[in-house]
Structure formats: structure tokens, C-alpha cells
Amino acid sequence: xxxxxxxxxxxxxxxxxxxxxxxxxxxxxxxxxxxxxxxxxxxxxxxxxxxxxxxxxxxxxxxxxxxxxxxxxxxxxxxxxxxxxxxxxxxxxxxxxxxxxxxxxxxxxxxxxxxxxxxxxxxxxxxxxxxxxxxxxxxxxxxxxxxxxxxxxxxxxxxxxxxxxxxxxxxxxxxxxxxxxxxxxxxxxxxxxxxxxxxxxxxxxxxxxxxxxxxxxxxxxxxxxxxxxxxxxxxxxxxxxxxxxxxxxxxxxxxxxxxxxxxxxxxx
Numbered sequence: 001x002x003x004x005x006x007x008x009x010x011x012x013x014x015x016x017x018x019x020x021x022x023x024x025x026x027x028x029x030x031x032x033x034x035x036x037x038x039x040x041x042x043x044x045x046x047x048x049x050x051x052x053x054x055x056x057x058x059x060x061x062x063x064x065x066x067x068x069x070x071x072x073x074x075x076x077x078x079x080x081x082x083x084x085x086x087x088x089x090x091x092x093x094x095x096x097x098x099x100x101x102x103x104x105x106x107x108x109x110x111x112x113x114x115x116x117x118x119x120x121x122x123x124x125x126x127x128x129x130x131x132x133x134x135x136x137x138x139x140x141x142x143x144x145x146x147x148x149x150x151x152x153x154x155x156x157x158x159x160x161x162x163x164x165x166x167x168x169x170x171x172x173x174x175x176x177x178x179x180x181x182x183x184x185x186x187x188x189x190x191x192x193x194x195x196x197x198x199x200x201x202x203x204x205x206x207x208x209x210x211x212x213x214x215x216x217x218x219x220x221x222x223x224x225x226x227x228x229x230x231x232x233x234x235x236x237x238x239x240x241x242x243x244x245x246x247x248x249x250x251x252x253x254x255x256x257x258x259x260x261x262x263x264x265x266x267x268x
Contacts, residue, residue: 026051037104055183057110060176065144067153067173073137074150074157083154085161086224087130092155093223094124095148098187101211106187108175111147115181121189126228148175162224162243222247 013020030053033042038057039050050056077083095113098106112118119128131147134154138145156169188206207217222245259268 035103041104055105055110055178057176057178060146060149060174061144063144064149064173065141067149067171070137070141070145070150070153071157071160073140074134074154075161077133077137078157078161083130083133084226085158087127087226088154088158089162089224090226090229091127091130092151092158093220094127095151097210098184099211100187100209102209105183108152109148110176110178110183111151112178112181112184113151114147115178115184117181118184118187118189119181123189123229126226130226146175146177148177149173158224 013023029048030051034053036042037054039047039054074083074088078085078088091113092108095111096108098112098118099108100106113124113127114131118124134150137150138147152175153171156166156171159169160166207214212220222243224243257268
């Protein structure tokens with residue numbers, strides 16, 4: 001053995017078999033369950049306590065806010081032009097778009113979009129401003145409303161402003177807030193090529209990892225976007241009062257040329 005640190009560990013465990021058993025048990029549990037998501041998804045009488053690698057979240061409020069009231073509060077912000085419906089939809093979408101069915105990381109629960117690295121991603125530019133404008137509602141409903149639930153309710157209010165009936169948007173509360181962004185450390189910002197810098201292979205990989213079918217990805221591409229996001233992709237439209245097919249018109253009515261870049265093939 002030429003690695004002094006490895007030799008030292010070997011000698012330590014040789015003299016302390018119980019310490020070896022303990023470390024091996026932790027390593028084996030992590031190896032066999034890391035892709036299973038939070039501890040709550042593990043069943044049986046022998047499930048160990050929650051581990052750091054599971055990115056645990058605190059429990060949601062014991063007495064959640066009345067979400068019909070929260071929805072009206074968000075609608076009041078829209079009516080006062082404090083926030084635009086498209087901005088709320090963009091915030092909710094970007095928060096949820098990190099979800100991965102392959103290891104159950106990402107998603108809206110935890111509202112980690114408030115922290116780095118997500119807050120610094122190009123596709124999330126300007127959403128910190130939207131979060132700031134919603135902050136008064138977290139304070140108003142302190143102790144009963146989490147950021148994670150508020151972001152989803154806000155997205156619902158945004159879609160309602162575009163004419164979608166609430167019956168089509170059932171709301172399920174119970175999310176909680178992370179205290180930092182460590183749970184996002186291994187997530188990627190390339191949500192379905194929204195920054196148009198990823199190649200086709202990455203785009204398809206994102207679909208597989210997210211668990212969203214192709215038809216849904218196509219539909220989501222035309223969702224309302226924030227102005228900052230539209231500026232970043234070079235496409236501008238004013239989705240302030242109604243949904244439209246403008247995005248598809250741009251895609252289908254223009255000629256696109258395949259261009260080779262260091263990152264792969266792109267269409268311009």
C-alpha cells in the first residue's frame with residue numbers, strides 16, 4: 001500500500017471492526033437508495049433515520065393557510081399591476097422544471113429557486129424580482145404559507161388570468177421550504193433547451209429525465225414566459241391577457257438552418 005491515507009484507514013478499520021460495520025452500512029444504504037428520493041419513499045421497519053444525501057426538508061405548516069384567500073391575494077397583486085400573469089407562470093414553471101423522475105430530485109417542493117445555484121441560472125433571470133413582489137404574502141400568512149406552496153398558487157393565479165378554469169388546475173398543498181440550495185447542486189438549468197444553447201441530445205435527455213412526454217413538452221414550449229426570458233431567447237411577445245399560438249407561428253412559419261457549434265447541432 002503506497003497511499004498513506006488509505007493505509008491509515010485500513011489499519012484503523014482492522015482494529016475497529018464495529019466502526020467498519022457502521023461506515024459500510026451507511027455507504028451501502030446510500031448506494032442502494034440514493035435514487036429513491038426522500039426518506040418518505042422508503043418503507044419497512046428497518047428504514048434508517050433521514051440522511052443528509054436525501055436533502056431533507058422541514059415539515060409543512062401544521063395549519064396551512066386558506067388557499068382560496070391566498071389566491072385572491074395574488075389576484076389583487078395582478079390587478080394592481082404589481083406582477084404580471086406571465087411572470088407568475090414563468091416562476092412556477094421554472095421552479096417545477098428541475099424535477100427528475102430518475103432520482104426524485106428537483107421540483108417545486110423546497111422552493112430552492114430562491115437560492116443559488118438556481119437563482120443564478122440564466123433561464124431564471126428576473127425571477128428574483130417576482131419573488132420579491134410576492135414576499136408580502138409570505139409575511140401576511142406567516143407560519144401558515146410556505147414559499148413553495150405560494151409559488152404554485154401564484155402560477156395557478158397566472159393561468160387563471162389567461163382564462164383557464166380553476167377546475168382544470170386542482171391545487172394540492174403541503175410543500176415546505178428548504179433553508180438553502182444544496183439540494184440543487186447537481187441539477188442542470190437547461191430546461192428543455194430554453195436558453196437554446198443545448199443540443200438535441202441534451203434536449204431529449206431532459207425529456208427522459210423529467211418524465212414528461214413529448215406532446216406535453218411541445219405544449220409547454222408555448223407557455224407564457226417572462227419578459228426577461230423572452231429577451232434571453234431572442235423571441236418577444238406580450239402574453240399579458242390571453243394565451244396565443246404566436247410561438248408556434250414563429251417556429252413553423254420561418255426557415256431554420258442547422259448550424260454546427262462546439263456544443264452540437266443547433267437550428268437558427
